[in-house]
Amino acid sequence: MPTHFDGSSTECLALDSFIKLVRAADSVSSQVNEHLREHGLTVSQFGVLEALYHLGVLNQSDLAQKLLKSTGNLTTVVDNLAKQGLVERRRCTEDRRVVYIHLTDVGHETIASILPSHVAGVVDAFSVLSPEEQTELGGLLRRLGKGK
Amino acid sequence: MPTHFDGSSTECLALDSFIKLVRAADSVSSQVNEHLREHGLTVSQFGVLEALYHLGVLNQSDLAQKLLKSTGNLTTVVDNLAKQGLVERRRCTEDRRVVYIHLTDVGHETIASILPSHVAGVVDAFSVLSPEEQTELGGLLRRLGKGK
C-alpha cells in the first residue's frame, strides 16, 4: 500500500494510516457480509433488520440516525424490505407524521437465523488479533472516530 | 456504541471492534472527503484522478484493480469524469481491447490544486493520534486487512 506521495514524514504517516483504515474496513466488511448474498439481503437491509431485532420497533428517523444514513435512503431500503415481506410500516396514530417499522414474523425468523453466522464471521475476521490487541485497536479507533 | 448483543465476551469484543472500525472509517472518510463537494467531485472521481496523477496513464482494468472496484463501475465513473473534461479515453493501437485513461490539462490542474487540502485534511484527522499510535494502529489494521 505505498502512498506514492512525496510529502513530509508526518504527511506520509497519516496518509498511509488513512489508506490502511479504509482498506481494512472494506476488507473486513466484505468478508463479514459475504454470507448475506445467500439470503438475498444487502448490507443496508441487514442493518435495518438487525436494528429492529435488537432495539424493537423504530420509526424511520430513528433508524436513519442509528445507521448514519439519510431519511431518503431509509425510505428506499424499507421499501425494498417491505416488498420482500420482512418489515411492515404502521402509521402512528398519535402523531401522524411518524411511521413505525415492525419486523414481520418472516423478518424476525430471517434475521434470527442469520445473526449467528454473522457473529461467527466477525469473530473469525478479528481472530487474527488477540483480545488485548482488539481492545487496543478499539481504543485508537474510538479516538479517531470522535475527531469530528 | 453498545452492541446490544448477549453473547460471549469474545463475541462482544469482536463485534464491538467491528463497529468501531466501520464507524471510524466512515467518520474519518466523510471528514476528509468533505472538501470534494466544493470542487464538484465525488469520492470515486477523486480516487481516479489521484491514481492517474500519481501513477500516470492507466487502463480501466488497472484502475479498477487499484481502486478495488468492478470494471463496470469504472466505466461509469470515467464516463462522468470525461463529461466534465477531466480525463480522456484513448484506444490502445496495439491491443484494441484496451482503453487508456489520460488526465487532461484541466484534470491535472484540478487534482493538483485539490491534493494539498486533501493531505492537510488527512493529517488533521489523524492528529488526534501521536505518530507512535498511528504506527501501532497501522500495524493492527494491516494484519486485520490481510485476513482474507
Added chain:
DNA sequence: TCCAAACAGTTCAACATCAAACTATCTCTC
C-alpha cells in the same frame, strides 16, 4: 386562535456499485 417554524417522510435527479450477460479483440493450440 392562528400562523410560522419545526419535523417525519417521500420524491427526484444524479451518481455509485455490483453481478451477469454481452461485444470486440486477442492468443494459443491443433
Added chain:
DNA sequence: GAGAGATAGTTTGATGTTGAACTGTTTGGA
C-alpha cells in the same frame, strides 16, 4: 490458419446513497 478460450470494456437491472425540494402534520408563540 481456424476455432476455443481468455481478456478489456460496455451494458443492463437492481439497489444504495445523498441533498434538495416537496407534502402533511404538529407545535409553540404572538
